[in-house]
Every structure is written in structure tokens, then in C-alpha cells.
Amino acid sequence: MATSQYSSLETAPAPLELRPRRGINLFWRTFFFLALLLFGSMVAWLQTFRTLETEPRAVQSAQQLATVVNLARTALRYSDSIARVSLIKMLAEEEKFRITPREPTDTFKPFISDEFGERIAQEITARLGEDTVVAGSVNGQPGLWIGFVIEGDAYWILADASRLGPSRTSTWAIWLVAAAALSLTGAAVIARLINQPLKQLSFAAGRMRDGDFDASRLDEQVSTSEVREVNIGFNRMAAQLAKIEQERAVMLAGISHDLRTPLARLRLETELSVTDLDAREHMAADIAQLDAIIGKFMDYARPQPAHLEPVSLNDIVNAAVYAVADYADMKVTVDIPADTHVLADKVDLSRIVSNLLENARRYGKSPQTGVALVSIAAKARERWVLIKVRDYGQGVAPPILAKLTNPFFRGDAARTEATGAGLGLAIVEKTVLRMGGTFSLSNTTSGGLAAHIKLRRS
Template sequence: MASDGWIDPRRNRSARSPFALSLFWRTFILLALLLGGGIFAWLQTFRAMEFEPRTVQAAQQIASLVNLSRTALRYADAINRVTVVKAMTDQESVRILPREPGDKYEPYEVDRFTRAIGAELRSRLGPETVVANSVNGASGLWVGFNIENDPYWMQADPQRLQPVAGKTYFVWMAIALIATLLGSAAIAGLINRPLKQLSFAASRIRDGEFDSRLDEHTATREIREVNMGFNRMARELAKVEEDRAVMLAGISHDLRTPLARLRLEAEMSVDDDEAKRNMAADIDQLDAIIDKFMDYARPGEVKLVPVHLSGVVDREIAAFRDTSQIRIESRVAIDTKVMADEIELGRVLANLFENARRYGRSTDTGIARVLISYARTGPWVILSVRDHGQGVAPEKLKQLTTPFFRGDAARTAATGAGLGLAIVEKAVQRMGGSFEVANAPDGGLVAHIRLKKAP
């Protein structure tokens, strides 16, 4: 069953802050970005600083190999030269071949690293030095040089000149990033822990539990001062709450005693029946106002248990028997159960029915017609109480639950404390639910009570 005019408070919260992050995640992300940026900058600096020494070292090795090969071949006779070439091929993976005019080769210098090596080799071996990536289709590191005006190719292992592989950088960077994320999570947790404890203690204070205490001996001076201030506030609030309970109990007792005497004196000393009835009504009204004040100031702790919603509704409907003023129809299923305090829930419904009886009467009949419906939405049950009166101006709807606020002349013709809907909202919040008031599309006021569904 749908409920007209219901506005989900969760939807409003998400609309206000669709991308809200907790302090932990905000701190974690900022630390991770800072440290990750530092790692990337360090990597780029390392590569820049490592580039020139590596090229010089690589070119030095190849140049030394070429010079050794040139010297060994220059001073070896024809027979020993073959032996030298064979030994170099077997032991050092270096081949020496004559360079023919028709040899086809691909240039070695194709990027910044290889161009730097080529320039370094020419500076060490002479400007006529040729560096190739392949000769006649044979891949390798080929260096062309001269021995007594005879051109030769030397084929060396290309791995000698390979820079640090990108895979190596990736592995080490991944390890650094994982360490960064773990460190950021640990630091964010340490920063967030005292604030999380403060938030939890504040939520307990909000629920009326004033015995929450925070650590006043923590190592961080600012957190220690905040905790000490919070503990002082909690002690003061506990004392204020205790004084308030004692004061309200005293006020209730001290006011009801003279009211009882006034009722007795009116019954005994006033002869006019109409005046007697009016005086009794005034005394009843004062007594009801005292009850309203006591209900509004009631402590916030309640015990939630599974409650049959229809049973509580039917019981409160039975208290409004005068059909000349109010007629209530319930459409709540008998198997509907909610997590609530039965007495508090009954008080909520009684206040809503009384509010409808006073301010929600139809202009044509003068009778308040009230319809009670419900809806199940996920883990919640929404109970709707609707009258068919004149409703309230839209700009005043949010103020209806403000203590002592009166909406307009149409809805405040009767006298009262102005606490009915404020009591309802406070009681529903104590039971872990929410309360919403809206104008019905076709006239009248509708109140929505959202409570957790009982298992």
C-alpha cells in the first residue's frame, strides 16, 4: 500500500552529499596520492641520474672489447689469428668477421639510450665506427672497426647494453605502491581512531547515555584536550539531566495538588452547573498540559521489542469513542509487527489522533475523519495517519514539530500546549525511526511514522 507524500530522509541525505567521504578514506586517499607521487618522482629522478652512467659504462665495455680484439688480431699471425677468433667466439660470445662493401645492416641508434651509446663508441673508437642492430639479417650488436685499414665486424651479445628493463621498474614500483597503501591505511587509522571514538561517544550522548568517557592520557596534546573537554561536558549534561528529572517530578506534584483542591472546591462551592463544568474543563486542560510537558521531557532510553502494530492502533482508536468529533478507520494488517516500545508507540498514536480531533475536522461535517494505512519498504514499516481537514501552509510544515509552534488559525482553534507533534517526533526518534508531516494531495494532513520491521 502506498503512502502519499512520504519523503525518505535517507534520500535527502544522499542528495545533500552524494560524494561524501569519511575522514579515514579522505586521509587515506590524500596520503596515498602524496606518497605515490613521491615514489613516481623518485623513480623518474633515479632513471635520469642512472641514464648517463649506464650509457658510458655500456659503451666503455664494448669499446674495451673492440680494442682488445683489435690488438689481439693485429699482433697474431695468420694461424694464431684463427685460434684467437675461435677462442673469443667460444668464451666471450664475440664473433669477428670481415666487413664487405655489400653488407647490408640496420642502424643500432633508434632511441635516446642507443644514440648515446653510439656517440660514446665513436668518441672512443673513432668517427668511422659503425654500430648496427643487424648485419645481413643476423641480429646482434654489431660494431664496425678497422685493423690496419682492413674493415671488420665484431658481433657482441646485445644484452651487454640493455638498460634496466621496464618490467623491473614495474615490479619495484608495484612493491613500493603496495607498501605505500598499507602505510597510508595505518597512518589514516591512527589519525582517525580518536575522532571515531569521539563520534561514537557523541552518538551515545545524543541517545541519552551520559556515562561515555574518553581517554584523557593520550599522547597527542590536542586530542587529549578535546577528550578532557568532552568528558567535562558529559558530566555536566548528566548533572543537568538529573536535575531536570527531579525538577519536573517536583513541578508535576506541586501543580497537581492545587489543581485537585480547585476541582474539589469547584464541586462543593459552585452552584451553577455550567460554570462548574467550565471550571472542571479548565482544570482538565491544565492537567493535560502538565502531561504534555512531562511526555516531552521524558528520558530518551526505551527498550525496543516486537510489537503488533494493529493491536496498538486498535487499542488507541478505542479511546476515541465520540463519533460526533472523530471517526477513525484502520487498514493495518493484523500480522504487521514493528520494533518499538508499546507504551511510547501508543502515546505517539494518541497524540496524532488528538491532533486530528482538534485541528483536522472537515469543514462540511465538523467531524475529523482519520484514515490509518501502512506500507512495507525493505526493512521498514511506514504507518500513515491522515485527516481530511484543511491542511497547513507548505512553508509551515517543517515547523509543526517545533515545540509551542502553532501552524495557523484553522489548526489551532483549540487550546493546548503546542507540544503534540514535537512529542511524536521525539518519541519516534527514540525508537530508532523517523517522523514526517506532509499535506495530502487531495486535502488534509498526513503524518508518516517509519519504524523498523520486526523479524
């Protein structure tokens, strides 16, 4: 019995308004689109810059290489053998140009690694002549090789690849990473500025939904005009709703209070004037029912917030069960771990348990026995305590289930011994929400209606 109760406590469905469909967080969605926009713009600008820079830089690099080759060719042509060796050694050590004879058996690959390299090769060939060879590797050795001829003798000159410009280094990657980091930081700041007012509005709306109109006030001095107008409109709406709620509560309390005076006179008149004992009892019962309905009105109209303190759930439930222990048409079983404490208002929690027991006694009787079998179970789960009060009656039709907590609503024929005002479950839900918990109703698989209460653990 206890196992099934605990299982259903964990798997009980929450009401629709307490389980909104989860979507993408507004902050991350805004951040993602801003980052994507900034990164795409940055890549586009980088590509545009590289495209516009390729042509002049290729021409300049080709001019420098052609000048070096022409100087080396002229120097080699007019120097003797001894000076030629010294010149070749000096070029290799100081200018990073190595000159070697070009053999007919040499194998090479064209220097066309990308668009920039192809443009350089074309420009060098145009400046040095059609017999010039620009290679990317010779005999398997990579580099920028330029083949030229001096009076019938062929040579290779190996140039320093760093002379082609900074695009061959990691400079572009470093700047790209730095720009991306700055862009992401800026996107995060902008997304936060956009998301913060909406987050505050969502929090204020949640507080107003729970009846805390004072804590739902928004800042009306923000610098953004659109946000300021929204905050001012929301505050005016919250103030108007608070005024309406206060007037409603005063009206209900006033009507309920004024009705009790003639009811007291009617009760006294009934006791003194009605001689028929049976008629007197029925009239007294009707007056008592009217008085109970008025009490429900006053409970529902109470506007003040609950005073939360650590409360022993065992003591509250045991006291409520003791009050109905003498009812012949009701049997209650309790399965609550010892020393279970919740953060609640002691009086309000007692009223909640009593209302649920009375509701089960009126509408949850078994069709076979005519007795209301009620079970109360609780289980601590992380920072919460899950409480379940269920009966074994006929349950409620699913379309009507969500309406049972509406004020003045009555269920269908399965639970139609309706003698109250239709405020019992509405008061329970309102009181639980006022204590920072949640309340929901569901039909059980084995029959009957179950009330699920979730309160903060003390």
C-alpha cells in the same frame, strides 16, 4: 487507497537532519592524498636516481664494449686464418660476441633508442674512432652492432645487450611495484590513525544527540595530546548537558506535580460551590485541560530510556482506534498487514499513536464536513517498518512544517484550535528517537498532513 498509501510511504521525504549531504569519506580522502604524495615522491626519487646514474653507467658500458672491440680487433689482426675462425667461434660461444664481415649492401639503423643509448653510442664512437658505426639493427636483425675496420676490412660485432646494465630488465618495475605497495599500506595505516578518533567522536555525538549521554563518553587516555584534549572537552560538555537535562526534567516534573494538588482542590471546590450547571461544566473542562497539559509536561520530562521489546503494531493501533471510535467528528481507517511487529516500548508506542490521532482530530478536520478523516497505514521494508498517519485537512504552510516538532510551538491559522501546550508532536518525536527510529512530517499532494514513523522491525 492502499496503493497510494504505500507509494507515499516509500517516497515520503525525511527531515533535513536525517538526510545529511553525502560527501567523500574522510578515510578515503586522506588515503588518496597520502598515496598520491608518496607515489609522486617515489617517482621523483626514481627519476632523479636514473638521471644521476645514466652518465657514469653509460661511460662504463661504453668502456667495456670498446675494450672488447679493441681486443677482438687486435686478436683478429695478428692471427692466421685458422686461428681467426677459432677465435670468432670462441667469442660467440663464451663471450656472447658474434663477429661477421660487413658488406657494402648491409642496411642498418642507428643505436639511439633513448638518452642512455645515445650516450653509449657517442662514447663508443669517441673511443674507437669516427669510422666506427654503432647500430641498433643490421639487415633487420636487432641488437647492439658495432662496425669497425681491420686493415681495410670491415666487420660487424654483435654485443650482448645485457652488458648495458640492469635498466634493460624488469628490475626497476619490480622495485617500483614493491615500493608502491608499501606506500599504499603505509598510507592506509596513517589514514586510519587519523580517521579513527573522528569516527569515535561522530559516534559519540550521535549518541548524545539521541539523549544517551552515558554511551557518548570518549577515551581520555589516548596518547595523542590533541585528540586527548578534544575527548576531555567533549566529555565535559556531555556531562554538563546531562546535568542540565536532568535538572530540567526534575524541574518540569516538580512543577507539574505541585500544580496538580491545587487543581484537585479547585475541582472539588467547583463541584461543591458552583451552583450554575453550565458554569460548573466550563470550569471543570478548563481544569481538565490544565491537568492534561500538566500530563504533557510530565511525559516530555521523562528522562529514562525506553524498554524495547517485540510489540504487535496491529494490537497497539487497534486499541488506539477503539478509544476514539465513539467520536462523531472523527473517522479512522486502518490498513496494516497482519502480524506486523516492531521493536518498541509498548506504552510509548501507544502514547505516540494516541497523540497523533488526537492531533489529527484537533487540527486535521476537513473544511467541508468538519470531520477529521484519518488513515493509518504500515509497510515492512527490509529491517524497518514504515508507518504513516495522515489526515485530509488543510495541511501546514511549508515554512512552519519543520517547526511543528519544536516544544511549545503552535501552527498557523490553518490548524488553530490550539488548546494544548504545544508539546504533542515534540513528545512524539522525542519518544520515537528514544526507541531508535525516525519521525518526520510532510504535506500530502492530495491535501492534509502526514506523519511518517520508521521503527525497527522485530
